[in-house]
Amino acid sequence: MPRPTLRSFARVAGVALLLALAVPAHTQYRFQPVGEHPDQAALGLVLRQLGSIGSLMMTTAHPDDENNALLARYKFRNGVRTTLVTATRGNGGQNEIGPEIFESLAVLRTEELHAAHRVDGAEQYFARAVDFGCGGTATRSSRTTSTGSARSAPT
Numbered sequence: 001m002p003r004p005t006l007r008s009f010a011r012v013a014g015v016a017l018l019l020a021l022a023v024p025a026h027t028q029y030r031f032q033p034v035g036e037h038p039d040q041a042a043l044g045l046v047l048r049q050l051g052s053i054g055s056l057m058m059t060t061a062h063p064d065d066e067n068n069a070l071l072a073r074y075k076f077r078n079g080v081r082t083t084l085v086t087a088t089r090g091n092g093g094q095n096e097i098g099p100e101i102f103e104s105l106a107v108l109r110t111e112e113l114h115a116a117h118r119v120d121g122a123e124q125y126f127a128r129a130v131d132f133g134c135g136g137t138a139t140r141s142s143r144t145t146s147t148g149s150a151r152s153a154p155t
Contacts, residue, residue, distance in 0.1 A: 033119050048079035055081040058122075062131065063090040063109040072120035082122040086113070092131030106131075 056074045060066050066084050075082045091106035100108050110126075117124055 033121075045076055045079070048076075049081075050079075052079035052081075054078070055083065057083045057085060059085045059087070061087045061129075062093060063088075063113050066113075066116075068116050068120045068122075071122040075121040082120070083125060084113070084117070084122050085125045085127060087127045087129040088131035089126060090131060 056071070058066060058071060063086055066086070071082045071084065074080050089106035090109035091102050093105065093109070095101060095105050095108075098108070113124055
């Protein structure tokens with residue numbers, strides 16, 4: 001095998017430098033909602049919504065149960081008003097990627113939903129069901145609710 005020379009090292013370094021300059025520093029893909037760009041596509045979406053009187057309401061038990069692709073399709077392709085009603089804010093769920101639990105987890109999941117709706121265009125509403133969490137033991141779940149169904153939060 002030939003021994004690398006200073007000239008071959010300079011060539012490799014030059015190619016690496018050209019590649020580094022050619023690739024943008026911020027290469028992470030960021031999805032930008034159409035509404036952030038007031039152009040012909042955004043105008044087309046607004047005009048499509050003017051001709052529609054329909055609406056779609058999706059209901060889910062917890063955050064992350066929704067189908068954002070379906071919400072975006074009906075909003076942008078069909079021009080209908082889309083809403084998502086979530087029974088809980090997800091405070092009884094599990095969090096495997098951070099320290100947040102209970103109320104701080106509910107705040108985190110609420111913000112995640114709002115971020116998703118900036119893309120899919122849906123309106124968000126929350127019911128007042130208590131999320132008692134099914135990740136625990138059967139004794140914990142039976143202690144929380146005797147009927148096995150979600151109870152309304154106290155007013």
